[in-house]
Amino acid sequence: MPSSTGHAARLALAVMLFTLATVPAAGAEPRTPAAPTGAAAWTARPVAGGSGAGGTGKSAGRSYFYLEGPPGAVLQDRLSVTNPGTAPVTVRLRGVDTYRAGDGGRTARDGGKPTAGSGPGTGSGGRAGNGAGVGVGAWLRTATAKVVVPARTRAEVPFSVTLPTGSAPGDRSGAIVAESGGRSVGVRVRLRVGGPTLAALTVEDVIVSGKAVHYTLVNRGNTLLVPRITMSADGVFGPLLRRGTRTLPLELPPGRRVTLTEPWPDTPALDSVTVRLRVTAAGGAYDEASARARFVSWAPLTGAALPLPAAAAAAVYAYRRRRGHRRPWGGRQRGGAPAPAPYEDGSPARPPGGRRACDTRRLTKTGTGGES
Template sequence: MPPIPGRRGPRRLGAALRTTALLTAALLAAAPYGAPAAADEPPAPAWTAAPAGARPGPARPYFYLAGPAGTVLEDRLALDNPGDREHTVTLRGADADNAPDGALAVRPAAPGASGAGSWISFGGSATVKLPPRTRAVVPFTVTVPPAAPPGDHPAAVVATGPGRETGVRIHLRVGGPAVAALTVEDVSVRGHGAATTVDYTLVNRGNVTLTPELALRAEGTLHEPSGRPARALPVELLPGRRARLSEPWPDAPALDRVALTLTATAPGAAPATAEAEAWLAPGGTAGLAAGALLALAGTALAALLLVRARRTRRLRRAAGGLPAGAPAQEDAAANEHEHEHAHELTGAPR
């Protein structure tokens, strides 16, 4: 029996639809429920630590405590556990510090430490158990020694628990004269062209925390290079600390000898300056060395050619029957011409 026209098309279409439906169902079964989280999104912390504050109200970013030497200051730390598992958190005091690049850091615990971190006490609450979905408020005290010098004593409360350790800063100021003092040291230049960088060290020689600004002025031998106006630096420099920083100088001249002047300022502190000289050339120091070697090679080559020319002239004189030390005719004429001009310059009779 011959096939009925038009029957094969619908059959193929129905089979394709059934296959598509089966594949879709398989993909939906394999896919996780809900939208996937972004790959670069960090997981939410299991617990948090922050200064306790009245609710509702803005959260405090850090603790700020102030008082005279010999006083006892009090504050409270809030620990939040939003998850469904219990966590145990231990608390300790620590000294705050600047990392070598100026970033704020916390000094590791050390026996016998006498900084502001050792003034912090949690009494019997240094270990806290956080049940699920619970907030605990932990009081602590800061006992300032009677002989504590005036000024800022940066410290932190460090909370350590499962999977993380976090520090909450304490701005602690002991009453008395506040001295703001800043210096700039160890200025050097590296790189070339748009990658030129000025390195320097800032030192806080006072007793209060500083937020410095820096300006750069340059004077060139061949050019008039532009400097950099004063701008705020992304660093809080703690008392007695130093930081090694870098200042980009993308519009530095490609080839020149420059004199740099760096000026650092901070609220309450006198401006601090430092000067340095540097050669700027393609390839940096290697480029300068290569240029010097080329100049030396050129001088040596010129001297060699001059010696060879004199030697060739002496050989030609000897071949022509003249004594080796006798002057050539053109040399005698030149000498006579020089004597004439010498007489004319001195005014002696001819």
């Protein structure tokens, strides 16, 4: 039998081991998940107080670039890339043409892939666009196609937009796209080429299909347009739809064509309709177009037409019975054959009762002897 002293010693040792396992050592700190590196925290925006719109002073910030000049001018500005993280970030830059799509989102069109620069700080730079385009994406050049921003540092990247001498006056829309670590940020560039401006807008190809009206807007001028639309529909018995003027969630650059749809969920079941669209924009742009459509619901017509064959057959039957009862005696028989001639004494060949009477006077015997 073990002694009581040994039992007490084993109990004290177990308590001490449990205490050491649950209480952290002196000076130790609880472990926390490691903070992610600052790769996803970088930002790109216009340098505050530059030549673009949106700021009133050197300290004011801008949300986009605004550049303006005559054909042949070289316009310049600077992009700020900030890295507040704890690790360096490599950001690639390129220029694109952009416009606002029909759903309100912004769509980018590459003016061309940037050519490789010789490294940051060399001034060799990369071409944001290979000249294949006709807008900002083809005319914009950054000082470098790739910039390495150290941790907790801000880098300023100069860029220029060269307006061709033959470029038409009007507005252009583009962007500088910065990409790093699977993340992309676009900084908008609004450009105006000096010269006479013309605002012109047309609405074309209006089609009524199903429960929607489809149409196409075309910017025929040289200014950036934000269209407004008014829609109405009139049927045989009066107005069916009056939709007030509203601004469409899109920007239409010069020469751009976009196809849109106006929903019309409560179309009539049976009517001949004329739909009219009227579009306007700043600068006096105006146009309107119309389309005709016929709405026919076959289910009610089919149900209403089912009794017609039976009614027609009954009418024909009644007409024939009435005509048969009223046919005068001695008239023409069915098929156009003439009625039998009366007897010599003037009596009718067929009595009014309809039965042919047997009369020996009408019987003849044919033979070699002639009539008997």
